[in-house]
Each structure stands twice: as C-alpha cells, then as structure tokens.
Amino acid sequence: MQKEKLGLLVISFLIVIFAVLIVTKLSQKADYVTVLLYHSVINQDEMPDKYLDKNGEVKSRYVITTENFEKQMDILKKYNYKTLTLDEFHDFVTGKRDVPKNSVLITFDDGLKNQYVNAYPILKKHHFKAASFLMTSKIAQDNEEYDAKKGQYISQEEIDNSKDVFEYASHTHKFHKKTEGKKAYLIAKNSKEIKKDLKKSFQIVDKKYLAYPYGVYDKKLYKLLRNLEVKCAFTNKKGKVKKNSNVYAVKRNNIKNSYSEEKFKKIVGIEIQ
Numbered sequence: 016m017q018k019e020k021l022g023l024l025v026i027s028f029l030i031v032i033f034a035v036l037i038v039t040k041l042s043q044k045a046d047y048v049t050v051l052l053y054h055s056v057i058n059q060d061e062m063p064d065k066y067l068d069k070n071g072e073v074k075s076r077y078v079i080t081t082e083n084f085e086k087q088m089d090i091l092k093k094y095n096y097k098t099l100t101l102d103e104f105h106d107f108v109t110g111k112r113d114v115p116k117n118s119v120l121i122t123f124d125d126g127l128k129n130q131y132v133n134a135y136p137i138l139k140k141h142h143f144k145a146a147s148f149l150m151t152s153k154i155a156q157d158n159e160e161y162d163a164k165k166g167q168y169i170s171q172e173e174i175d176n177s178k179d180v181f182e183y184a185s186h187t188h189k190f191h192k193k194t195e196g197k198k199a200y201l202i203a204k205n206s207k208e209i210k211k212d213l214k215k216s217f218q219i220v221d222k223k224y225l226a227y228p229y230g231v232y233d234k235k236l237y238k239l240l241r242n243l244e245v246k247c248a249f250t251n252k253k254g255k256v257k258k259n260s261n262v263y264a265v266k267r268n269n270i271k272n273s274y275s276e277e278k279f280k281k282i283v284g285i286e287i288q
C-alpha cells in the first residue's frame with residue numbers, strides 16, 4: 016500500500032516537472048526575428064535557361080526552385096516556427112509585443128505570378144503567412160495562363176484569392192526604376208514625386224509597409240515615410256532584426272537557391288545539433 020502511494024507520488028511529480036518544462040519551452044520569447052526574402056519561385060523542370068549556368072544550376076540570386084522552397088518551409092514546420100503577420104512583426108520591432116522564439120517573417124518582392132502559382136499552395140498547406148510587396152502599377156489586368164518563361168505579374172483576381180496567406184504591401188507604384196545615372200528613383204526623385212508615387216501605391220494595397228526597390232534607401236526617406244504613416248520599410252541588408260531597431264531600415268535575408276539546408280537553418284536561427 017505504502018509502495019503504491021509512493022509510486023503515485025513519483026509519477027505525479029514527474030508529470031508536473033514535464034508540464035513545467037513544456038510551458039517554459041513554449042513561452043520562450045524571441046530577442047530577434049529573421050526576415051526571409053524571396054523573388055521568383057519556379058519548378059525545376061520549368062526553369063528558364065536564362066536563370067541557369069552551364070551546369071544547369073540556378074545562377075540567379077532572385078530565383079529559387081519550388082522544390083527547394085518547399086524543403087525550407089518543411090524545415091520551418093518541423094521546428095515549429097510561427098510565421099508572423101506584418102503587424103505582429105511591427106509590434107515586435109517597436110517593443111509592443113513579444114513573439115515566440117521560433118518566429119520568422121516570410122516576404123516576397125515584385126508581385127510575380129510564379130509566387131502565386133508555386134509558393135502560395137505550399138504556404139497554405141503549411142498554414143503559413145507571408146507578406147508580398149507589389150509594384151502596384153504592374154498588377155495584371157487579366158488572368159493570363161501561367162508560363163514560367165514569361166515573367167508574368169500577379170493579377171487582381173489572384174491577389175484577392177490569396178489573402179488567406181498573403182498580406183499585400185507596397186514595392187512602390189511606378190518607382191521600381193533607376194535613372195540613366197543608375198540611381199534608384201527613391202534616392203533620385205524629389206520628396207513630392209516620391210510621396211505621390213507611394214500614396215498611389217498605398218491606395219491599392221492593404222498594408223502600409225514598404226520594401227525599398229533594390230533595397231536602396233537613405234535617411235531622408237524616414238521623415239517622408241513617417242508622414243505617410245508607413246509602419247515599416249524593408250531593406251535587402253542581411254541580418255537579424257532586434258527589438259527596438261529602426262522600423263525604416265529593416266534587415267532581410269535574400270534566400271538563394273544554392274543555400275544548403277544547414278545554411279538556411281543558421282539564417283533562421285535553428286541550432287544545429
């Protein structure tokens with residue numbers, strides 16, 4: 016009888032310890048968040064030659080195969096990652112909210128149709144969220160048939176159909192351009208022109224977030240963005256985003272097709288055993 020009681024006590028004790036461990040693990044808060052950046056997502060067997068080198072490997076830093084993209088999403092799922100919304104991310108950066116340790120923000124630039132065709136179903140399957148930065152003047156008016164070789168843009172109907180996964184934000188309206196002197200428009204143009212372009216773009220997208228074309232920006236833009244009540248602006252500079260860092264110089268990590276699984280894990284902060 017006494018032995019049974021003791022056994023029960025030991026088991027209860029172990030259950031309590033186990034529960035405490037789980038709760039502690041789940042409630043670990045992030046000190047930093049990684050932002051991932053993708054452009055084109057194209058199936059290996061549909062890859063246009065212009066993106067391949069002589070050995071048939073993807074050479075463009077702006078293209079990933081659908082297969083590798085899916086492997087990366089599988090890793091995030093396996094390690095229990097939470098994909099943040101833009102507002103959750105903003106609240107983390109401004110210190111208004113804590114997010115779990117395994118948090119990541121997935122972003123896409125340029126509003127390409129291949130993102131809708133290839134990345135969207137994978138994200139949906141994984142129950143992930145992502146942000147998509149559109150050049151709003153390039154949104155396709157009709158639904159052309161998808162052709163990997165064509166470099167098509169997402170249509171309004173596709174945008175409307177994919178809001179369960181994607182939040183749409185701005186990559187400028189018509190200012191994803193450079194001057195003859197190779198200066199990005201957001202640097203070269205005057206404030207009035209920039210403001211006009213961004214205002215137009217923010218009328219079309221849902222969220223007041225901006226991805227700088229070419230990742231190019233300068234400090235003069237901060238005031239303008241503040242006046243427009245833009246919540247965050249994203250660069251292409253790699254690194255982790257810490258709490259209370261500059262909301263208008265958010266670091267993002269461009270994910271190349273050539274990255275190994277280990278390299279990807281390192282970028283998102285998975286410790287390799």
Ligand SMILES: [Zn+2]
Binds near residue numbers: 124125186191228229
């Ligand atoms: Zn771009």
